[in-house]
Amino acid sequence: MVSVAVTKRLMAYQGMTDFLLFYSKILKDVVVQYSQDEDLRLLHSDFHLLILKYKPLIDKLVDERIRILPEFEPERQDMIQQIFENLLSKHETILIQYDSEQNFRNYLWKIIKNECVNSFQRENKHIRRFVPMLQGNDEIFDPSDFYDDLVVKETFRIFDGIINSYTISKKKLVVCLKVILSVKISLFDLTQLFNDHQSGYSRKELEDISKNLTSGGETLRGILIRFHLIRPVLNLAEKANTDEHSYWRWTNQQIIHAINYLNNKHGMNFDRETLKILAEKYFEDFYDKQFQF
Amino acid sequence: MKDKQKIVYFNSRGHLNDETIALFAKRIMTNDESIEIPSSVIAHFEECEDCKTEILDFVEVIADSFDYVTPLLKNQIESEPKKSHQEKVKPKIRQIILSRTFRICSLAAILLVFMAVSWFVRHQVSPERLFGQYFSPYKNVITIKGTNDKKLAEGMLLYDLKMYDSAIVVFTEAFMIDSLNRDIKFYLANSLLASEMADEAVPLFYQLQQEKNGKYNIPSNWFLGLSYLKMNEIDRASLVFKEIAEQKNSYSDKAKQILRKLD
Numbered sequence: 001m002v003s004v005a006v007t008k009r010l011m012a013y014q015g016m017t018d019f020l021l022f023y024s025k026i027l028k029d030v031v032v033q034y035s036q037d038e039d040l041r042l043l044h045s046d047f048h049l050l051i052l053k054y055k056p057l058i059d060k061l062v063d064e065r066i067r068i069l070p071e072f073e074p075e076r077q078d079m080i081q082q083i084f085e086n087l088l089s090k091h092e093t094i095l096i097q098y099d100s101e102q103n104f105r106n107y108l109w110k111i112i113k114n115e116c117v118n119s120f121q122r123e124n125k126h127i128r129r130f131v132p133m134l135q136g137n138d139e140i141f142d143p144s145d146f147y148d149d150l151v152v153k154e155t156f157r158i159f160d161g162i163i164n165s166y167t168i169s170k171k172k173l174v175v176c177l178k179v180i181l182s183v184k185i186s187l188f189d190l191t192q193l194f195n196d197h198q199s200g201y202s203r204k205e206l207e208d209i210s211k212n213l214t215s216g217g218e219t220l221r222g223i224l225i226r227f228h229l230i231r232p233v234l235n236l237a238e239k240a241n242t243d244e245h246s247y248w249r250w251t252n253q254q255i256i257h258a259i260n261y262l263n264n265k266h267g268m269n270f271d272r273e274t275l276k277i278l279a280e281k282y283f284e285d286f287y288d289k290q291f292q293f
Numbered sequence: 294m295k296d297k298q299k300i301v302y303f304n305s306r307g308h309l310n311d312e313t314i315a316l317f318a319k320r321i322m323t324n325d326e327s328i329e330i331p332s333s334v335i336a337h338f339e340e341c342e343d344c345k346t347e348i349l350d351f352v353e354v355i356a357d358s359f360d361y362v363t364p365l366l367k368n369q370i371e372s373e374p375k376k377s378h379q380e381k382v383k384p385k386i387r388q389i390i391l392s393r394t395f396r397i398c399s400l401a402a403i404l405l406v407f408m409a410v411s412w413f414v415r416h417q418v419s420p421e422r423l424f425g426q427y428f429s430p431y432k433n434v435i436t437i438k439g440t441n442d443k444k445l446a447e448g449m450l451l452y453d454l455k456m457y458d459s460a461i462v463v464f465t466e467a468f469m470i471d472s473l474n475r476d477i478k479f480y481l482a483n484s485l486l487a488s489e490m491a492d493e494a495v496p497l498f499y500q501l502q503q504e505k506n507g508k509y510n511i512p513s514n515w516f517l518g519l520s521y522l523k524m525n526e527i528d529r530a531s532l533v534f535k536e537i538a539e540q541k542n543s544y545s546d547k548a549k550q551i552l553r554k555l556d
Binding site: 009012013014016017018021022024025026028029161162164165166167168169220245249250252253254256257260261264265271272 | 299300301310311312313314315316317318319320321324330335338339340342345346348349350351352353354355443446447450451453454455456459462
């Protein structure tokens with residue numbers, strides 16, 4: 001039965017977007033809340049049923065990896081079974097560790113992901129084989145390389161999702177992140193800040209700014225110097241009058257949000273340093289490559 | 294569509310409402326620039342972590358990456374017999390679990406773990422280890438108003454980012470300008486302690502806990518004790534923790550635990 005609160009939310013529809021999408025948003029909240037209430041009840045009354053509820057999630061995580069690493073296919077059932085068994089044995093630990101303020105599904109997802117990683121690593125010890133290389137040479141093939149690659153790609157996808165969510169301020173975020181991370185800012189990055197309108201800067205001027213932005217290193221002083229240099233360009237693009245400290249604070253705030261999102265929602269374990277490594281790799285191997293002509 | 298002026302983007306709590314979240318998610322998913330997002334909504338998205346998470350979550354849902362809306366889920370639970378786990382356990386594993394050798398080995402392992410844990414519990418813990426166990430920098434409870442607090446705001450940002458070395462530099466500059474500011478003094482002391490400069494943190498915590506009705510009296514006393522612990526001055530640390538243990542505050546239980554471990 002739909003509660004009064006939910007009906008009220010549905011009644012608030014203003015026609016801004018498709019009704020189906022709006023309805024899906026509310027439905028998602030209701031399902032998540034329902035699921036959370038059910039999880040909390042099952043956690044204390046029927047743990048086995050609770051883990052069984054999340055069995056499809058185990059299957060999904062294992063299958064995602066097997067799609068990339070098909071040599072694990074014969075072990076699929078064993079791995080799923082083992083993860084399932086391991087989860088069942090964690091009841092006491094979960095009762096102690098789990099904070100009921102947290103979404104149980106997200107909490108369990110982290111555990112399942114870890115179990116999944118362990119399971120693949122265990123199996124990997126047994127699966128090592130030779131594959132012919134393109135040139136006809138034989139080389140030892142280690143599936144763990146592929147597995148690491150898969151994890152990196154997955155993290156890039158999520159990080160790319162975060163960057164893209166900034167819609168019209170995405171270009172500003174990219175430039176500000178590069179300033180903080182001391183990653184090279186290209187002429188393309190700077191011209192992109194202005195979208196379709198004229199920047200007022202000549203190509204030569206933007207090139208000079210781009211070159212100067214490589215100095216200063218990763219110290220706080222260096223970061224602020226770079227923000228000082230880029231500030232007029234950002235302000236012109238934003239039609240704002242923001243100082244370098246505010247740009248720095250804004251970027252740091254977005255970094256913290258990204259870290260929390262990756263950790264809380266995706267069961268990762270990022271801190272400032274590791275996010276820096278991720279962002280550097282993301283720009284180098286993924287983002288900047290899209291715009292190399 | 295209703296008149297644009299009448300459209301409400303925020304709920305009564307000041308966060309983005311359901312429809313704005315759906316609209317924002319659609320804009321992200323389709324990358325359709327004709328979907329206009331008002332600047333106030335974008336500014337809120339950049340500021341508010343909760344709304345950002347809500348939007349990113351919903352994008353995942355409509356992108357079918359998550360399976361929140363799985364109508365089959367409940368049916369599946371109901372259709373699965375309760376004892377299916379036992380039925381599913383492979384005979385080989387069951388055989389191992391039920392075997393006498395396995396049970397004896399398990400008992401021996403449990404006994405061994407119990408003995409190891411008892412040894413660790415009884416064994417006196419080093420002050421350094423105790424410090425590591427109990428110290429975590431005080432959370433940021435500062436509300437910054439006005440531009441006069443710019444230095445403090447800068448320091449607090451670094452503090453939140455756990456960049457304690459840089460925070461010390463900024464707090465010290467602020468402290469030189471306003472040495473009576475308790476917030477600056479307290480968070481400077483915390484940053485010093487987090488950067489393993491306990492000897493420099495001690496005078497600051499001492500001054501703060503001596504202040505009459507100071508808002509940092511209680512936490513400063515706790516951190517003073519921890520600073521002594523860090524400096525391996527166990528007698529002084531014990532005196533401070535005894536004082537805290539006798540009081541009734543949020544640190545009393547922890548102080549009692551430390552005293553027990555120091556005995």
